Amino acid sequence: MELVKVEKKETVALLTIDRPEGLNALNTAVLKELADALDVLARDRDLRALVVTGAGDRAFVAGADIGEMAELTREEAASFAHVGHETIKKLSSFPMPTIAAVNGFALGGGFELALACDLIIASAKARFAFPETGLGITPGFGGTQRLSRLVGPMVACDLIFTGRRLNAEQALALGIVAEITDVETLLDRAMEIASTIAGKAPVAIRNAKRAIYEGLCCTLSDGLAIETEYFSQCFDTEDQKNAMRAFVNKEKALPFKGR
Numbered sequence: 001m002e003l004v005k006v007e008k009k010e011t012v013a014l015l016t017i018d019r020p021e022g023l024n025a026l027n028t029a030v031l032k033e034l035a036d037a038l039d040v041l042a043r044d045r046d047l048r049a050l051v052v053t054g055a056g057d058r059a060f061v062a063g064a065d066i067g068e069m070a071e072l073t074r075e076e077a078a079s080f081a082h083v084g085h086e087t088i089k090k091l092s093s094f095p096m097p098t099i100a101a102v103n104g105f106a107l108g109g110g111f112e113l114a115l116a117c118d119l120i121i122a123s124a125k126a127r128f129a130f131p132e133t134g135l136g137i138t139p140g141f142g143g144t145q146r147l148s149r150l151v152g153p154m155v156a157c158d159l160i161f162t163g164r165r166l167n168a169e170q171a172l173a174l175g176i177v178a179e180i181t182d183v184e185t186l187l188d189r190a191m192e193i194a195s196t197i198a199g200k201a202p203v204a205i206r207n208a209k210r211a212i213y214e215g216l217c218c219t220l221s222d223g224l225a226i227e228t229e230y231f232s233q234c235f236d237t238e239d240q241k242n243a244m245r246a247f248v249n250k251e252k253a254l255p256f257k258g259r
């Protein structure tokens with residue numbers, strides 16, 4: 001059975017976790033299909049942006065599969081976390097921008113999957129939480145690390161210690177969500193944002209993404225050096241020359257070529 005579906009619309013791909021009867025919970029089979037799909041998409045030279053969502057009207061992803069985790073030994077749990085990390089890392093290090101389109105529950109591993117995307121767009125019905133401590137565990141697919149980097153340790157402690165659920169407005173106020181839409185327009189809006197990004201210069205987008213994330217792990221002055229490197233690389237592209245010459249000559253810019 002296909003648990004992860006990929007559709008391509010021009011230069012944007014839509015990846016759907018498709019296990020709605022289990023609220024798209026991440027079991028080993030889903031993680032394997034997700035990793036394989038991301039490997040294929042990352043090699044697609046025409047792709048300019050990726051939207052990630054969950055099938056059905058109840059959940060983005062309701063977490064890692066609790067049935068599969070219930071009887072794990074410590075060693076097996078470490079290996080399950082390793083598979084989760086490696087899979088979700090394929091998303092966080094995806095070469096082009098990624099947008100999570102979240103409707104319904106994004107819990108535990110589902111919240112972690114969304115946090116690995118560059119942007120989260122939420123429907124008004126989205127609900128975010130880390131229920132793990134109520135199940136006797138910590139988040140294990142990157143939540144303790146990515147949430148605290150995004151919103152700071154105090155908000156991360158609040159959400160992870162209490163397990164309290166955030167609605168879309170609360171998530172927006174904390175900077176976890178970029179935009180809220182109606183349920184009906186969520187996917188169209190996510191695809192629209194992806195298409196806007198797809199219309200920009202691909203090398204500039206790729207380099208901006210690298211500069212933002214690589215700069216987070218170091219001092220400001222090292223980060224500025226990283227920025228200079230990626231900024232100056234753009235001046236080796238035809239796209240930069242064509243776009244700037246068109247502006248200076250008051251001409252219509254040519255479509256970007258990605259080089």
Ligand code: COA
Binds near residue numbers: 023063067107108131
């Ligand atoms: N792992 C495994 N199965 C899950 C799951 C998860 N994380 N989340 C939901 N499911 C399954 C349920 O077991 C149920 O399967 P069943 O129909 O075979 O019994 C199905 O999805 C529907 O969920 P159900 O609990 O019946 O729906 P609900 O509306 O009563 O509750 C939730 C929805 C999301 C509140 C509830 O499913 C829940 O709390 N899920 C676990 C969330 C969680 O703790 N995630 C972090 C895991 S570390």
